[in-house]
Amino acid sequence: MVLLMLCTLASAQKKSFCIECHVKLDDPRLSAPAKLFENDIHRGRGLSCNDCHGGDPNATTSEAAKDPGKGYLGKPRALDIPAYCGKCHSDANLMKRFNPSLRVDQESEYYTSVHGKLLKTGEQRVATCISCHTVHGIRAINDPLSSVYPLNVADTCAKCHGSSDYMQGLKIPTDQVVKFKTSVHAKALYQKQDLSAPTCNDCHGNHGAAPPGIASVANVCGQCHARQADLFQTSPHKAAFDQQGLAECLTCHSNHDIATPTDQMIGTEQGALCINCHQSGDKGFVAAGHMRSRIDQLIASIDKSNEILSLAERKGMEVSKPKFELKGATDALTHARVLIHSSSIAEVDKIVGPGLEVATKGHQAGLDALSELSFRRKGLAVSLVFIIFLAVLVFLKIRQIESRPPIAK
Ligand code: HEC
Ligand code: HEC
Ligand code: HEC
Ligand code: HEC
Ligand code: HEC
Ligand code: HEC
Ligand code: HEC
Ligand code: HEC
Ligand code: HEC
Structure with missing residues (x-):
């Protein structure tokens, strides 16, 4: 038909x-x-x-x-x-x-x-x-x-x-x-x-x-968030959540009103997700505290380096290279926030460690730039003193010449 x-x-x-x-x-x-x-x-x-x-x-x-x-x-x-x-x-x-x-x-x-x-x-x-x-x-x-x-x-x-x-x-x-x-x-x-x-x-x-x-949500989210889904699938949470009938991903993020995640979601303080299920003493609790402190440490270290590099920049020093290199540390921070989905201290440490090294290098570069600035200033002061000294000498010489009695013709 x-x-x-x-x-x-x-x-x-x-x-x-x-x-x-x-x-x-x-x-x-x-x-x-x-x-x-x-x-x-x-x-x-x-x-x-x-x-x-x-x-x-x-x-x-x-x-x-x-x-x-x-x-x-x-x-x-x-x-x-x-x-x-x-x-x-x-x-x-x-x-x-x-x-x-x-x-x-x-x-x-x-x-x-x-x-x-x-x-x-x-x-x-x-x-x-x-x-x-x-x-x-x-x-x-x-x-x-x-x-x-x-x-x-x-x-x-x-x-x-x-x-x-x-x-x-x-x-x-x-x-x-x-x-x-x-x-x-x-x-x-x-x-x-x-x-x-x-x-x-x-x-x-x-x-x-x-x-x-509930046990296939990670596949749905994983269409787009593949990294988090892979890490979750191999984490101890996968089996534990499935066994207890807890929905993957949603238990921590919800489904319809997913908010922008924050570092406060992880850790052992009030408001952290981890303490909904983990108590003082268990491995999850220890991991939560450790991961959060490593993330905080990296943030503090990046902030410190940024501060000193910006100071040097404002004072006219050329620090674009160390500033660019500091991106390695912020990348590590982004990466660490993804790696918490592995629920593994070792995985998070693996990336935070090198991140901290990069941040420390940035800080050192800032310090170096500032000490070079003070060295240049000292140099400038010394040469200024020398120039003034010369000027005074010339002035005195002129006075001396002018104060001679005129030569009789
Ligand atoms: C000369 C006018 C005329 C022509 C040509 C015509 N219709 Fe209609 N159609 C109507 C009128 C009047 C009604 C409402 C009364 C009725 O249900 O017969 C209607 C009703 C319908 C309805 C609603 C039926 C219902 O159960 O509510 C459909 C569907 C429809 N026409 C489709 C068609 C199709 C398809 C054609 C061409 C193959 C067509 N009509 C040609 C006048 C026309
Ligand atoms: C007589 C055959 C026929 C019937 C019956 C039919 N369609 Fe279609 N439909 C088509 C064709 C042919 C196209 C065009 C496909 C194309 O070129 O992409 C199409 C396209 C569409 C598209 C757009 C697809 C695109 O490419 O974006 C939608 C949506 C759609 N139809 C829905 C419906 C719905 C709903 C019904 C029932 C109410 C229906 N069709 C009934 C033949 C039909
Ligand atoms: C793609 C398929 C498709 C085509 C093409 C189509 N119709 Fe329909 N038509 C439907 C369906 C499905 C319904 C039932 C709608 C509903 O239940 O609200 C419907 C309902 C109607 C009705 C009844 C409306 C009502 O509210 O009771 C009329 C009249 C009608 N069609 C006329 C036409 C006419 C005239 C054309 C050509 C201009 C046409 N249809 C083309 C699928 C189609
Ligand atoms: C079709 C692809 C797609 C699917 C499926 C999807 N997301 Fe997203 N998600 C995105 C995009 C795109 C963004 C926005 C990125 C941006 O602009 O910040 C996003 C953002 C997010 C964010 C915030 C990220 C941030 O850094 O602010 C979270 C958390 C998130 N999605 C979780 C989920 C969860 C949980 C599911 C499953 C229930 C899911 N998503 C399903 C594409 C998807
Ligand atoms: C619950 C809502 C919903 C219903 C019911 C629904 N569709 Fe769709 N349809 C969609 C959406 C959403 C898309 C995809 C839009 C996109 O891919 O961006 C779509 C896509 C399509 C397409 C384009 C080809 C494709 O598959 O992507 C066709 C054709 C189509 N629908 C026909 C139908 C027909 C025929 C029916 C009934 C048997 C139907 N739809 C029922 C929501 C619906
Ligand atoms: C990011 C993925 C995602 C998006 C976007 C999303 N949903 Fe859902 N939705 C889910 C998941 C996952 C569940 C299952 C919750 C469960 O099983 O506990 C769900 C459950 C539902 C349910 C079952 C009832 C309920 O509230 O649990 C309905 C109905 C629904 N969604 C409709 C919608 C509609 C309508 C939209 C668009 C406005 C939407 N969803 C957008 C992931 C999504
Ligand atoms: C014409 C009305 C209507 C529209 C439009 C509609 N739905 Fe539904 N939907 C329903 C009804 C009624 C149910 C049955 C509710 C129940 O489970 O008792 C349902 C059930 C569902 C369920 C299963 C909920 C459950 O847990 O049982 C999902 C998921 C869902 N709809 C998603 C969607 C999405 C996504 C769209 C849009 C793309 C959509 N619906 C559009 C009327 C609608
Ligand atoms: C909805 C409950 C729930 C939430 C929220 C939750 N966990 Fe878990 N977690 C579990 C369960 C259940 C297990 C498996 C049983 C156990 O070892 O305690 C587990 C296991 C773990 C393990 C493995 C412990 C071991 O024995 O090797 C670590 C690490 C862990 N979680 C870290 C975290 C961190 C970090 C957070 C916060 C981001 C968190 N969990 C949030 C329920 C949860
Ligand atoms: C045990 C709780 C927990 C589960 C389960 C969980 N997440 Fe997360 N997720 C978090 C926390 C905590 C953050 C925020 C990390 C931060 O910002 O320090 C986060 C951040 C995110 C982000 C933001 C981007 C990023 O990684 O920084 C996305 C996207 C995301 N999660 C997707 C998912 C998806 C998809 C799943 C399921 C496969 C999932 N999450 C399962 C706790 C969870």
């Missing part, structure tokens, strides 16, 4: 009485589809009303157009929409002709999602294809006006997941979107327009939307 539809594509595009009639109807329920369709990607690909709804696009009356003999399907029920869209989107042969790189697993993926599973049980409030993509004004996913363009996804999910009225009686909270909008990810996405930052579908999947299992 799809093939038959395709054969009629060319003629359907030329003239569609479906559109001609519908666009003029008074009832907005009937005219809006025809008006919106102007910007729909399906229209852009030469498809028309009857490619989804069936029927005869050449018929001039509603009755004739909707002849079931011409394959008229009518308006689908919510339950039937995935298959309605899937008749093309699950058909690899058909889709290949339009766009060989387009996936054809949306319908099958959809049925693995919580949305798809619940739809089958008759729950009509879940998202179907058109809740996320809209209908009659469907745009290419990379069109900034598409409802699933990265900057618009959260608002699309929010129609339901942000409304406690809509979700009434269902067990799940409705705070995901509000929380997400406060997150470090949302800041990167909306403020920096960094499209590599995740929005809802990057963590939940486009079509297989389900909460990731």
